[in-house]
Amino acid sequence: MVTPGEEHTPEFVVIKAINAGQQPITLTHIGWRMGIFRKKLFVQIIGADLLSSPLPVQLAPGQQAQYFVPLDQDPNWIERFAKNLNSRFPAVSAATLEVSASATIGPMIYRKAERGLTTMLVEARKKLSVKLSDA
DSSP states (O other): OOOTTOSSOOOEEEEEEEOOSSSOEEEEEEEEEEOSSSOEEEEOOOOOOSSSOOSSEEEOTTOEEEEEEESSSSSOHHHHHHTTSOSSOHHHHHHTOEEEEEESSSOOEEEEOOHHHHHHHHHHHHHHHHHHHHO
């Protein structure tokens, strides 16, 4: 995304939810799930900005909602979330990361996070581990 007059280009994770069903749904929450045996669940707080759809949101069949999570604002989302990765095996933790969505009807929906995001999280976790060992 390019904003006029700014040298810095903001980075976002974009989450899209599309109603692929035959009846309207109300999307109630967006979050994350991570882990193999003991799954950790995280709720994603969606800010009231002009880019993101509101929550909850009603979606007719075929309609979509999208949510922008800023990565480079203070506090940095990538660095904060990376703290939840296993310190010994961050790549394994990141490989299990899924985005979740829930609606008023039906089960929770989970989709695997894209590799670019998981790579950023692993790198941030490694930097965090180096900082902790230097302290």
